[in-house]
Amino acid sequence: MPSPLAATRFALLSTLTAMAAWAHAAAAPMGYDDARHLLARTGFGPTDAEVRLYAALSRNDAVARLLRETRTTAVTPPPAFASDTGPLRRPGPGASEEERKAFQQEQNRRGLELRAWWVQEMLATPSPLTERMTLFWHNHFVSSQQKVRVVRLMYGQNAMLRANALGNFGALLHAASKDPAMLVYLDSAQNRKGQPNENFAREVMELFTLGEGHYTEQDVKEAARAFTGWSLDRETGQYIFRPGVHDTDSKTVLGRSGNLDGDAVLEILLAQPSMAEFVTTKLWREFVSPNPDPREVARIAQSFRSSNFDIKIALRALLSSDAFWARENRGTLVKSPVEFVVGTLRQLEVAPSSGLPFAVVSSGMGQNLFSPPNVKGWPGGNVWIDTNTLLARKQFVDRLARADETPVQMMTAVMPQSLALGLKPLDSGIPTGAEARPAVAPQSSAVEEKARGQRLAREVDRGMRNLHFDAAVWLAARPGATPEARERAAQVLLLALPPQSPPPPSDDALAFVRATLSDPVYQLK
């Protein structure tokens, strides 16, 4: 039996050894597998060149580099309507049927343009992490074009999310709360003294900062009163405070009392101990694994809190955690449709001339950008994959590899319902003052709607056909001295885990690539 002293000495020694090993691992080049894992988890599908670049770095240096290279703006020039600043031209109560229809058609057109633009940015960006984080916050501070309708506001929100995506969470919370699209989406503009609308007050606690169980219904009611007066100026499309409808009486939110306004409530929420855990847990599910480790989350949340909510601090801690690098956590997350589609194009190194077809294809797989299903966003995880969406994914990669053979109707099978894409008259709208809901929404005939759907299907089809993917050339460019070695290299690049259905031996490059992209493991990251 060793003496207590010896045991302590032994423990100390093991700790030192472990620390030395860790320091070595942290400083040594991490190699291809680790680099692939890091880039697949923090971006879209990485190319071989990107993986090799990072393989030469240590884990710490790689994470530092990713965080250093993030952006606050997009590199792709935004759609022309993005710079509109004038009044929100939305048909008023007296507008004619033609005016309503014209407005709706214009918004539908812009909505598609906006989606195409974002997909293009995901393909082009030098910092995929920036777009992943922008998408993460889009699914956190949710707004949807289906309700907001004015597409220019959705662009503005996207730019705001990107500007703050890797900045300070407190600043992001304040900006997202006063964002014009958010003011419409969660009815802030209808929240007035004496006639409170609790929509924003509830969701800011439940979904944006604390999570259920960390506030009471009374907190929601009191906070709603504090948020009164926050509104949207229809002349400028900007946030405006309307003192006339602000409730100046005393409120009590989470134990703090006073003549609180909206900003004061946001500060109270930021100061809640559970806030950092709530956001860290969600980031863990996005980047590390489906099962957050409560002790690790508490540790990382503490550093997030100590940094006054620097998002990069939280991200660096998550990406440096043992759990992030653990073998058993690799390939345990399901790629979202946008990750799947954009990642495939990036990894196969095909550059489409327009992002539109791929925005539409992602929508058919269940992720219609700028239109999450509800305020909770896309549930994600295993829910991404059902028989319908799995076949849509398989059909996409299958189609990619043989552009000329599949007739248009095959692609229309994965087309989203026109409703989901915002091709139909949409709900609700910008408040017009007393009457928040238009008495008459524009209605287009089923024939027009079908024609629009068919036009879009043709465009998707054209976009797919115009992609030139040459499997033999791509496969020949993989590293390796022999065809077998190059095939292995391709598998290692494309799959997070060994293939479940390894393709039969073949010298057909196309068959090999198609089989690899169809492997169940290709759905994972």
Place this chain on the structure above:
Amino acid sequence: MDRRTFLRSAAVLPIAGTSVVFGTAQVAFAASPANANYNRILVLVELKGGNDGLNTLVPYMDPAYYALRPKLAVKRDVVVQLTDRAGLHPSLAPLAAFWKDRELAVLQSVGYPEPNLSHFRSIEIWDTASKSTEYLQDGWLTRAFAAQPTPRTFAADGVIIGSSDLGPLSGGGTRAIALANTEQFLRRAKLAQPAPIAGNPALAHVLKVEADVAQAAAHLGAQYAFKTEFPSGNFGNAIHTACQVIANPSGVAVVRVTLTGFDTHTNQTGTQARLLADVANGLAALKSGLDELDKWNDTVVLTYAEFGRRPKENVSGGTDHGTANVHFALGGRVAGGLYGKAPDLARMSADGNPAYALDFRGTYATVLDQWWGVDSNAALGGRFAPVPFLKT
């Protein structure tokens, strides 16, 4: 191996893999309790966009109805009279035979408290059987099948026809197949790669879904030659496909078909007349097809939609989003008649909508408790009084 050989060998995979699929499926699906009768089929008919219930079941003796709808009201003399107060829209004339045979239950004023007037949100409430203020991820049938699984030998839990949105079967866990027609599904299903279910939970889920596709494809291959003439058009095709799916000998608990276009904000009269004719002719063909299969007595058909429409017509010859709505239940074991209460047009909410009389979750409870004999509590998150539209 050239491309065509590869495609051919890939094409046989689902069939070749069937035994594997069955073997692993036993792990994934627990045995169904003896009392659950999933051999009885539920056919859901979604009237997407929000069918106007007030012109579907017309209160043709109510002066308030004619006052609210000077342009849109269905004239007394063309109504298909069911009772001395209520009658069907003339396009629904094919349903008169069901009514006469006491196989048509008309469910009046179906809705829920604190109604939401957004298409997206309200259909989500119906699909997930949630409260108005509650966000649930899984569809009500997903929860029902999670609590009491269907027999593992079934081709699928449910088949969704003509829509990519799984509605009441959404969320993880169910074996829900979405298809436009069986032929196209079989073509796409060849891309599935069934393999033994293994690995981490995400991989196991993907493999399970691959197996679901292969299992459904293996069972839905045979085409039954119906004598019934199905109506032309999308909805007729969907009904034909529904009959094909039900004809598969291995079973399926639910089939959903969707008819879109009911969001009639402008010029409603012609549009709704055409759509309701599609509904009635489609349902008549469904009964005929299921009679051929000797399954009409084992089928209950239920219509649903996100909401009804506002009683007061708008200035564009249409109607805006409303709340409580009329729905139908049909089948060989349906106890025909009127259920619920006609909307009280004299007493409406501030936004001009009538109160609901039947909670939609009560119609789900009928299906769960009385049709399948499974516990509705698990699926509906509470007890709702079944609407007694089934023969006892």
